[in-house]
Amino acid sequence: MSFEGYKREATEVSAEMLKDLLETAIKNLGENPIRIYNGQEHHASPLHEMLEALSKDSKVIELLKILKKDQ
Numbered sequence: 001m002s003f004e005g006y007k008r009e010a011t012e013v014s015a016e017m018l019k020d021l022l023e024t025a026i027k028n029l030g031e032n033p034i035r036i037y038n039g040q041e042h043h044a045s046p047l048h049e050m051l052e053a054l055s056k057d058s059k060v061i062e063l064l065k066i067l068k069k070d071q
Contacts, residue, residue, distance in 0.1 A: 003021075003025060006021055007021060
């Protein structure tokens with residue numbers, strides 16, 4: 001559906017833009033859809049992603065250990 005809108009807009013701009021749009025659409029439709037998920041982490045939220053990144057930082061881990069000792 002959105003392709004039709006892009007197509008209409010591209011046609012109004014130039015034939016070259018329409019050609020580029022069609023090439024991109026064909027390329028994307030021909031690729032394996034699983035490529036999006038291969039080898040990537042999928043986080044429930046940006047906060048989850050940030051916490052995971054921080055948990056891999058040794059300086060943050062040391063700081064948390066120090067803070068826990070002080071309780």
